[in-house]
Amino acid sequence: MLTNCLLATRKGQIITIMVDQKTDALNGNRKVLAYDTKLIWEQFLNEIVETRRELSERLDRIEAIVIETRATVRRVKDRLDKAKPKLAQ
Secondary structure, three states: OHHHHHHHHOHHHHHHHHHHHHHHHHHHHHHHHHHHHHHHHHHHHHHHHHHHHHHHHHHHHHHHHHHHHHHHHHHHHHHHHHHHHHHHO
């Protein structure tokens, strides 16, 4: 009953205190979440950089294979062109 009276007589003050406590708690949580989010974003960006590096290396290897394959195809075509006149005889 005493609590009800205090709430009735000091309702504005208690609500203000409760709101302030909740606001402080929310602000504190926001700071912690912002810090945690910052770590997550840093990790995420590091993963992106690492993935780009790996993809770049893979693309370089694929490009080398393509160049080698083109050279091989060119050599085979040259050999076929030289062999065609001999086959025609």
